[in-house]
Every structure is written in C-alpha cells, then in structure tokens.
Amino acid sequence: MADRKNYDFHSLNIPREFSRDEIYLPRPVELPQDGEVLSLLRAVDSRHELAYMHSLLDRSEAAQLGGFGCRATMIAIRKQDPEILRWGLVAFLIWIPHSDDFRDDLPVMALFGHSAKKLGLSPWREFRRAAKRVPVARGWVRGWLLRLPWERSLKAWRYAESADDDGFCYQQTNVGPMTPEMRDMIESRAPMTPELRAVIEEIEERARKRKRRL
Numbered sequence: 726m727a728d729r730k731n732y733d734f735h736s737l738n739i740p741r742e743f744s745r746d747e748i749y750l751p752r753p754v755e756l757p758q759d760g761e762v763l764s765l766l767r768a769v770d771s772r773h774e775l776a777y778m779h780s781l782l783d784r785s786e787a788a789q790l791g792g793f794g795c796r797a798t799m800i801a802i803r804k805q806d807p808e809i810l811r812w813g814l815v816a817f818l819i820w821i822p823h824s825d826d827f828r829d830d831l832p833v834m835a836l837f838g839h840s841a842k843k844l845g846l847s848p849w850r851e852f853r854r855a856a857k858r859v860p861v862a863r864g865w866v867r868g869w870l871l872r873l874p875w876e877r878s879l880k881a882w883r884y885a886e887s888a889d890d891d892g893f894c895y896q897q898t899n900v901g902p903m904t905p906e907m908r909d910m911i912e913s914r915a916p917m918t919p920e921l922r923a924v925i926e927e928i929e930e931r932a933r934k935r936k937r938r939l
Contacts, residue, residue, distance in 0.1 A: 727777035732768060736761030737786040754799045754894055762793045766812050775815065775858050784823045791820030791830075798836040803892040807844050810837070814855040818862035827865065832882035834869050836895055839879050839886075848877075 736758040769778050779787065797813020800806075814837050817830075824830055838848040849870060856866040875881050879895075887896035 727774040727781055729781045732765060734786055736765055737789040754796050759793060763812055766816060776860050779819045779822045779861055787820045787823035790816040795833050798840040799894050802840055802843055807846055810840055810844060811851065814851060815858055818855055818859040821862045821865050832884060835877055835879055835882045838877050
C-alpha cells in the first residue's frame with residue numbers, strides 16, 4: 726500500500742499570496758513549483774503508486790494538482806511538450822475524487838482535448854492512457870468520451886484560444902447567465918460511478934477521523 730512518508734509534498738503546500746495590485750490581474754499560467762510537481766508525479770510513478778496517489782492527499786493538496794493539470798493544458802502548448810500535457814492530465818484525474826462538484830471540472834476536459842489535438846495527439850488515446858494510470862477516474866473519463874463531439878469542444882464550454890505576454894493561453898468567452906442548452910449539457914450523463922463514489926466516501930471518512938484526532 727502506498728505510504729505518504731515516501732514522498733515530499735512540499736510543492737503542493739506552497740501558499741501563493743497576491744498583492745492588492747495583483748488581485749484583478751490574470752493568474753499566471755506557469756508557477757515556480759511546477760517542476761517540483763512534475764518530479765513528485767514521476768517519483769510516485771517510479772514506485773508504481775499513481776493509482777493510489779489520490780488517497781495520500783488531503784483536499785487542498787489535490788486541488789493544487791488539479792490546478793497544475795489545468796495550467797498544463799497551456800504550458801504544454803507553449804513548450805510544445807506532449808509529456809507535460811500527459812502528466813497534467815494524470816494530475817487532474819488524481820484531483821477528481823476530491824472535487825466537490827464534478828460538473829465544474831468538465832470544461833477542463835475540453836481544454837485537454839483541444840490541447841492534445843494542437844500537439845498532434847489523439848485525445849481519445851490520451852484520455853484512455855491516463856485513465857489506466859489513475860483507475861479511480863476511469864468512469865469519469867468514460868463518461869466524458871461518451872459525450873457528443875460538440876459537448877467536448879471549446880466553444881461548447883465558452884472557451885477560446887488566446888495569448889498573454891508569455892504566450893499561449895485559454896480565455897473564457899461569453900461570460901454570462903447559463904443558457905438552457907448549456908445547463909442540459911452539464912446535467913446530462915454526469916460521469917459518476919459507484920466505484921468513484923466509494924472512493925469519495927473513503928476520503929471523506931479519513932478527513933473526519935483526522936479532524937477528530939486534532
């Protein structure tokens with residue numbers, strides 16, 4: 726069984742503070758600790774324990790992985806590096822069991838699919854490969870791939886390609902009230918499985934026990 730003591734989770738516990746002048750500025754795509762996050766993922770993989778990594782993290786640490794995964798969809802394009810996209814997708818899937826509402830994570834899947842195409846990769850193949858490395862999210866990935874092509878597109882989720890001073894990025898478009906069509910798209914086939922629900926309940930129970938010990 727995977728043991729948290731075997732790894733250094735410092736890169737997932739670095740607080741980022743914003744000055745008052747930065748509050749309304751776009752968040753940076755690349756962060757100083759990204760290299761450490763990649764090293765952590767590779768270290769867990771070297772011990773063949775990626776499948777259990779979700780169980781080693783608390784929610785805030787998992788959220789850091791999820792954020793890295795989202796940013797990896799843009800970093801990979803800037804660096805033209807498919808491996809960054811692959812590790813980002815693994816990181817994002819490790820976050821999924823900790824998510825409060827999986828529907829909030831659906832747009833990020835569209836970013837991964839679009840970035841894979843820009844790198845000349847098969848989104849279908851990359852999603853399936855990542856799901857094999859993070860089995861707990863296999864049902865989530867299957868649910869995404871069963872959606873219609875339009876429902877997996879950038880435009881459907883109100884995103885578009887853009888650029889900032891440092892390079893490629895994604896930008897949300899048409900921000901406003903959710904249309905009935907978009908609401909139906911989000912609500913349809915929410916990719917939840919009994920296996921994923923069991924993992925979520927296990928994580929929640931461990932969190933309750935941790936609080937009782939404090």
